[in-house]
Amino acid sequence: MKHITFYLDFISPYAYLAFEKLPEVLMGLSYTVRYKPVLLGALLQHHGQLGPAEIAAKRDWTYRHVEWLGHKQQVDLQMPAVHPFNPLPLLRLAVAHAHLNAGEPNRHVCETMFHHVWRGGADVLDAARLQALDARLPAHADPQSDAVKAQLKQQTDEAIAACVFGVPAFGVDDKVFWGFDALPMLRDYLTGDAWFNGPSWAKPAQIPAGILRKR
Numbered sequence: 001m002k003h004i005t006f007y008l009d010f011i012s013p014y015a016y017l018a019f020e021k022l023p024e025v026l027m028g029l030s031y032t033v034r035y036k037p038v039l040l041g042a043l044l045q046h047h048g049q050l051g052p053a054e055i056a057a058k059r060d061w062t063y064r065h066v067e068w069l070g071h072k073q074q075v076d077l078q079m080p081a082v083h084p085f086n087p088l089p090l091l092r093l094a095v096a097h098a099h100l101n102a103g104e105p106n107r108h109v110c111e112t113m114f115h116h117v118w119r120g121g122a123d124v125l126d127a128a129r130l131q132a133l134d135a136r137l138p139a140h141a142d143p144q145s146d147a148v149k150a151q152l153k154q155q156t157d158e159a160i161a162a163c164v165f166g167v168p169a170f171g172v173d174d175k176v177f178w179g180f181d182a183l184p185m186l187r188d189y190l191t192g193d194a195w196f197n198g199p200s201w202a203k204p205a206q207i208p209a210g211i212l213r214k215r
Contacts, residue, residue: 005171009040011087013066014180018168038156078121096139103151
């Protein structure tokens, strides 16, 4: 049995798409999944990146792309009324709900959070909606407590240490698979494709950079 760590942030439509399709992609395999909320903004900052929604032309394309992917993959997805938004209330609520389980929520909690964001096209941070979400997911700790904030930071730091630079990301053994479009690659690894035992996985890290742009 393989053990998968699913690094996610509810702000990411690609994380939502991956969450919805993961059971289908892994059908017939023996595996467990740990859902680990992390702060995407902190990952991007650490690696010196901008998010897709922070680049005007890319923002428009990204929103079109994910709506098309939802249509194509038959996943119920509508852009929320405002995006990007501050995901901390949702991340902290997820961690607080799972506080007794080292901050790792189960699939039901993550599904409820993702649906709150990506179904219906409403304002994610609307006070009444957040209150209703909180009532549906009674927390084991105060989402605003220092312990919950520290747990979320720890999980984000662990993701950075594992070479995670964005979400969705899937950690298996010593490997990280990034992005919704990496799901078929993840399945091939889990089914024992011999390609992963050859030189192709390690080779990219050995290719020298011909030019480096200043950040």
